[in-house]
Amino acid sequence: MSYPLWKLFKHECKDILRNPATVILIFLPIFMAKVIITVVDKSGLDFMLLSTWILFAQVMVGIMITGPGLIEERESKTFDALLITPLSRDQIIAAKGGAVLVCSLFSQMIVFVITKGISDLLPMLLYMVFGGIIFVQVRIIIGLKVSSSKNGSAISSVFMVVFFLVASVYVALPEWTYPIFTVLPSIEIVENLNSILNGEGLLLVESLLLLLWIVVLSVWIWKTGKE
Template sequence: MSYPLWKLFKHECKDILRNPATVILIVLPIFMAKIIITVVDKSGLDFMLLSTWILFAQVMVGIMITGPGLIEERESKTYDALLISPLSRGQIITAKAGSVLVFSLFSQLIVYILNQGLNIDVLSALIYMLLGGMIFVQVGIIIGLKVSSSKNGSAISSAFMVVFFLVASVYLALPEWTYPIFAALPSIEITQNLNSILNGEGILPVESLLLLIWIAVLSVWIWKIEKE
């Protein structure tokens, strides 16, 4: 990582921590997950419930910080100012995405440790925390680059966050004929893999491959937006 890129990355991390609203978005999934899981099942951990709350941390931090934050920077012209710096557009996006991803992983790990403890399974789960974090940060970047106003951006970001989270939460309760419709959603693939790991069944190859495809497709989409 070049020095200007590293400097921008650190600046983005500091900006996130200075903003009370973004700090709340990082911390909120931690408290909600712990309280709700404890209330739902005091005698033991519901593994599927834990996987959905890890997902909640991913969509909350990844989409709600990245999308509205990038739109706000575009409106205030601070993003345009960065474009005349020595950094390329891709490096600027990488620094912004990387800073949010760090806090996404932090939030997810705390959710996991508070409810499951620190054990060997966290290493396997960390893979899907990283993949999920990347996907929803990418979704946030696309929203941030495509939506014109912060008001619309917040509404669209919230809508995507709710859809991804709710579909994964109620997926198994839906009619079976709907499974093929929702199966390709990254939120379903993340919770299925996390649930499999938490139940000691290992990773799911097909679902894991689909997550990598999502990352590749979203990366190409972001690249095309940057070229417009």
């Protein structure tokens, strides 16, 4: 990582931590997961609940933090100012997305540790990273495509609710809907997390689909910059 890129990455991390609203978004999944998992722990629910709250941390932090900054910087022209630095547009986006990804991973890991402890964390990290990347990418696209902060916040909220809600309830939906919904990255993440938690290892097809999502979204972000 070049020095200007590292400097911008650190600056973005500091900006996130200086903003009380973004700090709340980082810790909200941790608080909610702890409270709700504790309340329902005696009801006989399986590990699906834990994987769902890890997903919640991914979509909450990734989608709700990344985009507002991009849209606000586009509106105030500070993003354009960054383009006259030695950094390329892709490097600027990578630094901004990378800072949010670090926050996403922190939130996810704390959700897991307060529920399961640290000993089984390592096998989960791959899908925490995959999920974190995908939902940061989704919000980057929204941040680059949407014209105003107000519209961006509304669209982001819709995506967050859809990704989280569908992954929470899809097992109760009719079986004929499974092929439709299982292509969503949120469901692929939950399926892999559940498989690991149940001692069954990773799911090859779902893992490849997650990689495909990352590639497709990366290309979309790159093409958006060429428009």
